[in-house]
Amino acid sequence: MPPNTTATTGDKPGKSGRKKGRKARLVVLVLVLALIAGVAYGAYWSISTVRASFPQTKGSLTLHGLSGPVDVKRDGNGIPQIYASSDADLFMAQGYVQAQDRFYEMDVRRHMTSGRLSEMFGKGQVKNDEFLRTLGWDRVAKKEYDTELSASTKKYLQAYAAGVNAYLQGKDGKDISLEYAALSFTNDYKPAKWTPVDSVSWLKAMAWDLRGNMQDEIDRALMTSRLDAKQIAQLYPAYPYSRNKAIVQEGQYSQVAGAFQQNGSSSGSGTSTSGTTGSSTSSSTSSSGSALNSQLAGLYKVLDNVPTAVGVNGQGIGSNSWVVAGSHTITGHPLLANDPHLSASLPSVWYQMGLHCRTVSSKCQYDVTGYTFAGMPGVVIGHNQDIAWGMTNSGVDVTDLYLEKLSGDGYLYDGATKAFKSREETIKVAGGKSKTIVVRQTADGMPLLSDRDDELVNVGTKATVDTAAPDRGDGYGVALRWTALDPGTTMDAVFAMDRASNWSEFRSAAAKFDVPSQNLIYADKDNIGYTLPGKIPTRAKKDDGSIPAPGWDSGYKWTGYIPKAALPYEYNPERGYIVTANQAVIDQDKYPYTLTTDWGYGTRSQRITDLIESKIKGGGKMSTDDMRQMQLDNSSEIAKLLVPTLLKIDVGDKDVQQAQELLEGWDYTQDADSAAAAYFNAVWRNVLKLAFGNKLPKELRVKGQCLWVDPASTTGPADDTQKVRECGQRDADQAQPDGGDRWFEVVRKLMNDPKSEWWTTPKTGTRPGATDNRDDLFKRAMIDARWELTAKLGKDIDTWSWGRLHRLFLKNQTLGTDGPGFLQYILNRGPWKLSGGEATVNASGWNAAGGYGVVWVPSMRMVVNLGDLDKSKWINLTGASGHAYSAHYVDQTGKWAKGELLDWNFSPQSVDKNTSDSLVLKP
Structure with a gap:
């Protein structure tokens, strides 16, 4: 991000001024080298620049x-x-x-x-x-x-x-x-x-x-250029309600105008949440298909470049939380666990702390501890003296994209031209000239996102660009409707939750949590609960929010918001536990509103449910450590599905067979030291590329993504090098699915159709020939995976391990990514070899489109013991400090990587007993 800091100019003998300048630059260089040397020799404590910033x-x-x-x-x-x-x-x-x-x-x-x-x-x-x-x-x-x-x-x-x-x-x-x-x-x-x-x-x-399905809207719209409605539906299959249970099962619903009854029967008809292209597909794309595709393809680039706050630009991330009633715990009181899955960042997005009134009263109302964000008062996730709560992203659909027909200085709406609201924004640039842009919004406040890319504003241009607004053009544009662009009361909700002492107060507090909509789980000493808060739009019958809609037709406008009293919740369900892990909130047939068309598919949530039931159905009782061990579960659900079929295939090559044999007897656990996990995940990645990579539209393709490495880095024999080189030729300009649990569900359904067109692939180079069925494609994927790992990990499979591929690097999100090399060396840490993987409970996520490296992580882990709050446990991804040389910069990361938790002190006695440093702030 910053300009290069090491550039120098030469000086000539006899030029004293230039010598002084050079001397000054050398002083800077010496200081920089001193910083670097400090890492190696422990001398950093003597560096005044570093020491001065310590608190x-x-x-x-x-x-x-x-x-x-x-x-x-x-x-x-x-x-x-x-x-x-x-x-x-x-x-x-x-x-x-x-x-x-x-x-x-x-x-x-x-x-x-x-x-x-x-x-x-x-x-x-x-x-x-x-x-x-x-x-x-x-x-x-x-x-x-x-x-x-x-x-x-x-x-x-x-x-x-x-x-x-x-x-x-x-x-x-x-x-x-x-x-x-x-x-x-x-x-x-x-x-x-x-x-x-x-x-x-x-x-x-x-x-x-955490905005929901906006990327899915774009993807589905772009797919229409190459795939038909049936094919798109196959890539967005219906949520498997019968296999992966929704959050709210026994269902208590508020009585709203007679819409609900106690056990979930509804007077309204549910709107399908299966992955369809929606009724808006033909309306928005048939009238202006090429314009829409061009706009959305350009928007891809814009969105990818936007810095992330807590997630991965809305893609792929999830979270786990669950709460178990006291009837199923060894303490006789509830246990609550939470681990949000977010981008790996340094320092961690979370900041741990406690906020305590010496005496809780009307003058001082707080006794709360947990995780918050640096820069924001209060506690976001944690517990107070009476209750505990956790969060996962609900995934409800709170964004819609609209294709707008531009006309002069306005846009078309129901046959008439409406004027944009516009404002100028001046961007100041360090070391450069300021830049002024014009921001345009529709009358109801939707910003025109397409104004922000030079390629987008040229699409369909019908008139000369207005010289007063050089960054805009006529033709078509893409606008965004999003609940977070309206003022809300989420900050009120944070403080209200921090003060809440019972279920009723917590529900009232949660009702103020407008955006982002989160699954909130709850526990007090005797009760457990779940509630869905958020400002969630309702849509006209023409539109289900699954694809960009035509902005010129009022029939696609939002019609209002789901009444907050009508949002699903659950309190003390008979089963004795509640699990939320981004799965469907409620069965579509039991609810009259559409919450989204794009749930997570419930792989993690059902695994957590199965682990809980395996414990309690035999009469066992859950402990704090049981909850911790569940957070570390590395079981691969997609491996359980595919491996039995993979083992039946004759691969016809002794080296590939040697790798295939790693899967025999494998328990599907993705531990860091597992060679079987390394090989299986390479096979899975190759299956995705072969089955879907060359069939998706070019706009979705990832340029230059190769499943193998550059031939210069291979240590294999000459024939291996040739195979790696061919991979680079074959994979250029190919799309690659991310490999998340939506793709688990896609492949699960296709397994029953071994002759599906998705299993067909062309012959490429000297690699295995064309495939026209499932088993042939699996064979080719196993061969490709063998040579990929040969290139990456060596020919000897005894040296393979998942952790060698699946590594976490922690990078300072500014100077640690784009700063000079010496600063990256100083600020960044890693790697750590991790267990876990995509859509596992221990969700150290990786994106099959880019490699095996860890992209998102359990950003923190906590287990709250409502029987004795001082026996609660927690851990952060990094440490309390953002100072690179602090002892608390990454002091929790090693323990986090091993799955350990720290003691979470709460009572004054426990805090005093474990205090290392004490500071008094005086008026």
Whole structure:
């Protein structure tokens, strides 16, 4: 992101000024080399630039604005527990402490949410800023703060901002973090004061990454250029309700206008949530098919480049949570587990802490601990003195894309031309000229995303581009309707959940959680529950939200929102447990509203359910460690389906047969040291490429993705090298499915049709010939997988292991990805060899389109013991600190990779017993 910091110019003898300049540059170089040397020799503690940014964690310091003293107690992992006597003091101290540990991360986040990354990192971020300005997260957050949030929430946000700014006061960049010291080599950026809106904006970024099925809308629309409706439906099969249970099964529903009865019978008719192309397919694509495909293909590129907040740009990620009633636990009280699956980031997206009022009263209302985001007050996931809760992404459909017909300065709507709302946005660029763009929105507030790509605005141009708005054009455009672009009350919900003491209060708090819509599980000492919150749109009969709709027809508009009282929930179900892992919320036949057409397919959720039932049906009782062990389950459901068939195939080659024999007796567990897991996942990846790679539209193809490595890196004999080279030729310009549990379901259904056209492949090069049935394709995939792993891991299969392929690298998300090499060396960590895999409970996800490396992870893990809160356990992906040389930068990662959990201290006695550093903040 930042410009190169090491460029120098020569000097000539006798030029004293140039010698001084060169000397100054050499001083910088010496400092840089000192930083690098510090890693190797442990000398970094003596480097003033690094040492200056470390937080004070002992003794006392004055914090102007406090009404009384605040204690900050950190355990051996640097995790802070804050004790105060008023709400305002509590959240002011939270802001101060988070800024101590993570301000650089907070600063980058607010620049992302406001579309101002170019101010920090220069011209390389201008395109991203243009798109983020078009979405206008900070503008929505400002309106949300001004008009929607309660007075108490505003008070807490103001106190938090005051704490952050108290930390910043009098500090230069180098006093805050190493990254600022690096940035100062190339620009004069200085952090500005924190504002309450900076905190609220982060909720919009989180909602963006968890936005639901927008990518599926685009994919299905693009598929229509090459596939018919039946083929598309095969790639988006119906949710398997009979095999993978929905979350709400025994179903308690609120009585809303007589719509529901106690056990799920409905007076409305369910709308199918199977993967169909939807009624809007023909309407939107037949009238302007090429324009739509061109627009959406261009949008692909724009979306891929947008920085991620917590997820992987809305693709592939999931989460696990489950709660078990006291009747099935050894303590006689509920146990609750949660592990959200998000992008691997350094530092972790989560920040662990406790917020404690010395005495809970109307003056000071909080005694809560858990995970939050640096930059946001309160606790997002965790427990207080009475209740615990967890979250997984619900996946409900809260976004729709509309193809707009542009006409002059407006767009067509029901036969008339309507004017766009437009505004100018000026993007400041570090080390460069500012750029002004024009953002256009429809009358009902939908931003025109297609204005943000030069290729998009040229599609279907019918008139000269308006010189006053050089980044827009006529023809067709793509607009976005998204619930998060409307002001909401999610920030109110966070504080209300933190205060809740029972199910009724928790449900009331959850009702304020507008975006992103999450599955919320609940436990108190005696009860368990689930509720689905969120602002979820209803659509006209013409549209099911599965594909971009024609914006010029009012028949495709949203018609309102599902009444919050009508959203599904469950309380103390007879079965004694609740599982949420991104599966369907409720059976489509038991609910009158369409929540989405694109659920996760329930692979993880059903595995968790099976593990719970295997324990309790035999009369066993769940323990905290049982919950932890379930989080580490590495079983591959797709392997259970395919391996019996793979073992029956005569591969006709002794080297391939040797690899095939790894699967004999394999228990389908994807441990890091498993050679069988390595081979099977290579076979699965090749099956996907062969069956689907050359049949999908070119717009979905991933350029240059090769299943094998560059021939220069192979250690095999000459014939192996030739096979690797042919792979590079064959795989160029081919699509590749990501390999998630939707593809599990696709292949599961095709297994019963061994002559399906999907199993056909052409002959390529000297590799195995064309295939026209399932078993021939599987044979070819096993052969290809053998040579792929030969190239990657060597010919001796005794040296193979899944962990050698499946590795986690943790990268600082700014200078650690695009900064100079020495900074990447300083800031990044890894690799770790991981167990688990795609759609397993231990979901160390990988994307078959790009390789076996870990892409998303259980970003944290927790198990709450409602019988004794001090016996609860937790772990973070990295550590409490965002300072690269801190002892708490990645001190939890090794334990996390092994599946270990830390003690989670809550009571004052337990916190005091385990306090390592104590700091008093004085007024």
